Amino acid sequence: MTDHLAPLAAAVDSARELWGERAIESLAPGAVMKLMEGLAEAQRLLDAGRARVAAEIARQSRPELGPAGLAKTQGFRNPTALIASVTGTGAGDASRLVKVGEATAPRMTLSGEQKPARHPFVAEALAAGRIGSPAASAIITMLDRVALRATPEAVADAERTLVEKAPGLAADQFAKLVTRAEAFLDPAGVARREDELRADRSTHMYEDRNGMLVVNSKFDPEHGAPVKAYIEAYVTAQLAAQRDETAPDAVRPTIPQMQADALAHLATHALGCASKDLPVQGATVVVRIDHADLVNETGYATIDGLTQPVSVATARRMAGGGAIISCVLGADSEVLDWGRRKRLYTEPQKLVLVERDGGCAMCGAPPSHTKAHHLRWWARDAGPTDIANGVLLCESCHHRIHDNGWDIRIEGIGTRAKVWFIPPAHVDAARTPRLGGRARFDYAA
Numbered sequence: 001m002t003d004h005l006a007p008l009a010a011a012v013d014s015a016r017e018l019w020g021e022r023a024i025e026s027l028a029p030g031a032v033m034k035l036m037e038g039l040a041e042a043q044r045l046l047d048a049g050r051a052r053v054a055a056e057i058a059r060q061s062r063p064e065l066g067p068a069g070l071a072k073t074q075g076f077r078n079p080t081a082l083i084a085s086v087t088g089t090g091a092g093d094a095s096r097l098v099k100v101g102e103a104t105a106p107r108m109t110l111s112g113e114q115k116p117a118r119h120p121f122v123a124e125a126l127a128a129g130r131i132g133s134p135a136a137s138a139i140i141t142m143l144d145r146v147a148l149r150a151t152p153e154a155v156a157d158a159e160r161t162l163v164e165k166a167p168g169l170a171a172d173q174f175a176k177l178v179t180r181a182e183a184f185l186d187p188a189g190v191a192r193r194e195d196e197l198r199a200d201r202s203t204h205m206y207e208d209r210n211g212m213l214v215v216n217s218k219f220d221p222e223h224g225a226p227v228k229a230y231i232e233a234y235v236t237a238q239l240a241a242q243r244d245e246t247a248p249d250a251v252r253p254t255i256p257q258m259q260a261d262a263l264a265h266l267a268t269h270a271l272g273c274a275s276k277d278l279p280v281q282g283a284t285v286v287v288r289i290d291h292a293d294l295v296n297e298t299g300y301a302t303i304d305g306l307t308q309p310v311s312v313a314t315a316r317r318m319a320g321g322g323a324i325i326s327c328v329l330g331a332d333s334e335v336l337d338w339g340r341r342k343r344l345y346t347e348p349q350k351l352v353l354v355e356r357d358g359g360c361a362m363c364g365a366p367p368s369h370t371k372a373h374h375l376r377w378w379a380r381d382a383g384p385t386d387i388a389n390g391v392l393l394c395e396s397c398h399h400r401i402h403d404n405g406w407d408i409r410i411e412g413i414g415t416r417a418k419v420w421f422i423p424p425a426h427v428d429a430a431r432t433p434r435l436g437g438r439a440r441f442d443y444a445a
Helices: 006-018 029-059 063-068 079-087 091-104 120-128 133-146 152-165 171-185 187-199 221-242 255-270 291-296 312-319 347-357 395-404 437-441
Strands: 202-207 213-218 285-290 324-329 370-374 390-394 407-411 418-422 434-436
Touching: 006 029, 029 079, 029 091, 029 120, 029 133, 079 091, 091 120, 091 133, 120 133, 120 152, 133 152, 133 171, 152 171, 171 187, 171 437, 187 221, 221 255, 221 285, 285 291, 285 312, 285 347, 291 312, 347 370, 347 390, 347 437, 370 395, 390 395, 418 437, 434 437
Parallel strands: 285 324
Antiparallel strands: 202 213, 370 390, 407 418, 418 434
């Protein structure tokens, strides 16, 4: 007989060995990290158990049982309300838990034969504690949404790919990956969603009782990308200027204040301000699309800094506008090295690095928050200023890599190369490489 709670008990026991009766402050940094990883695994295994139990509560509360159903005998109108009450969550969370449990539980035919779960890869990863119920729910919901518009083989490949890439990604990062996977499986749906977003764009303005003008806006990706690029570039320029100032922190504007200043500066300039010095060096919107998709008008395009894919028609339209750079990729995109003629990376080289890394290769920060850094230092190692020796990093990750002993390895050439971050031994004794750059978040079945 299978002990369904044995993995959960083992994970808790491992955490107890580390912590137990010890004060948390007495644990070494390595032990704290191992403890957190163990507790996170226990949480994922607990999620798997809760999902199975929730599905069984739903089964024993199915409508045909009437008043004899489990939920009604417990005094609840449906299983979702019962689960929400017991777990202290909302109805939405309870409903998602039931959905995950039903999609990952073995199925029983009318003849009594047991069949695999509807989503076997998700079920196996959930039971093993590699993913939790939030990631499982995101995968299941998306796959069910596109099931009628994609082949069973494509859906199965997508499920396997998403399960493999989920560990190590934060919720917002994984959501980006799932969005790209859905666009891959249902490219026609990109245009449909795009029409809905475009129809929903709006700006509301009013003056509050204190005399402040309040502006609330919603933009679809096509209209929002230039706005986002300008504001981020403006803020980046202001932060760079602050480093040279001696004003105390108390009088320096906050990020939200600088974003408001960016909009005001843009409006003033557009209304005919004589000053043409817009502080937005590097404010570029890059729209990328595969050549085959561009020719055949299939697939989708992506915009730097935005999660939502756009249709081929929108990519063409944006490429025809100003300050938009279209990046058309062949099957094996490669870029020639620039050698050591210059220490600083040129704008074309930075755009190539953006294409490969997608922003900060380590944390995923937008391209406007990054700088190109040499892997082999220019002065110390005679490192060349070429693509294979460059990586985009934000200031925080750049310091973290140099201060804490991380290594970076580039695998491959051109924009299809992969960036690997190798942790120091005190972080991971095995020094297991961690995938970074655009490849970490891009979906590829």
